[in-house]
Amino acid sequence: MIRVVLPAHLRTLTRVDGEVILDVKVQATQRSVLDALEARYPMLRGAIRDQVTQQRRAFVRFFACEQDLSHELPDTLLPDAVAMGAEPFLIIGAIAGG
Amino acid sequence: MSEVRVLVGTCKGAFVLTSDAKRERWDISGPHFGGWEIYHLKGSPADPNRLYASQSSGWxxxxxxxSNDGGKTWEPVGNKFVYDGVPATHQWYDGTPHPWEFARVWHLEPSLIDPDTVYAGVEDAALFRSIDGGQTWQELSGLRGHGSGPSWQPGAGGMCLHTILLDPSDPGRIFIAISAAGVFRTDDAGKTWRPINRGLKSEQISDPHAEVGHCVHRIAMHRSRPGVLFMQKHWDVMRSDDAGESWQEVSGNLPTDFGFPIDVHKHEPETIYVVPIKSDSEHYPPEGKLRVYRSRTGGHEWEALTKGLPQSDCYVNVLRDAMAVDSFDPCGVYFGTTGGQVYASADAGDSWVPIVRDLPRVLSVEVQTLP
Incomplete structure (x- = not known):
């Protein structure tokens, strides 16, 4: 079980109230978690990572376990606490006014 | 009883304003998609309850x-806009080559006859089409590929394809406009394109005879005369009587010929509206007076329309997609401002009232006249 916290705008878009709980069948990486998230909520395709290059959008960050994982490679394993559901995977909109 | 529905896109959401044919009392719904930029939303002429909206955010x-119910409920559809082939380069602000990069959809233009067909004008400038109700999008790449693309350059707002006019008398003919490239026309439903900018003069271009590179802000037509086009350019108000083959200036007695929107009266093809703005570095009305100017002669001779509009200390702008007309008689005219007001005239511009005063910055206004 993977817990994902979406930023407010994406919770509104997906009509999610609270955390998203994902059942990820493979090892927990950024890629596998985002694949599962986009499969559940197709409207998120393109909102977190580019649909063609699969690169993280510039104003989106990934945090977990009090670490910034934004610049980790997409297939790097997420921390055990995330993989086991003890800690959430946080998708954050950068603080940039607006 | 007939009804009018005004679709307002703002920098923080969409609003739907409705009234009966008297256009005196308005219901306001929204914000829809609160917090997101809604560059444009528009209804299908073939099915007025089918609406499309462009929702975007820098994040x-x-x-x-x-929407299939006139804006009461919405569903996200396809958002994969991928340039056809190698994107190539256009000019950057300093004239150096810059690769094409998708930023956002500026304008959505539903087909005149098919609710599932809709065109999207995007930044960096390109034209996309969906024939499945917005689920999938394909670029009409003959536009970028016709040859002049490497010399297109962005205007201050980005290199946007902001206007799409579908010729009601010829399904193969489409006009589009790009800042800052100019106007282009296809006569074969988007396969091939050519620039149609002869007669435009822009001091920002070193070659006075250049046919592309012009910062066209908006073009408009009356559906009864699709060969007559009106244009608000960066500076200059222009018209063409030969489907864009040549352009003549009709700025006449306007206090300034800089501005963004231009539109045509629904029942009088020679009656046109603009909102003069002081200059390209001062995006507000001259003298702090918000004045719509109307010409009943297709240009040259203009009258100021001021009744009900602020005539002192007004420093808002009216953006290019933020003016529209309804089909009632007398014709209604509507525009939104960067200060969040949406003004309406139920008498073809003679007098104005604000429908709503305190919306976020208005990016677009469209009108549907419903039976």
């Missing part, structure tokens, strides 16, 4: 929303 990119 989370582009979405397209579709």
């Amino acid at each position: 989370f990119g582009q979405l397209i929303q579709r």
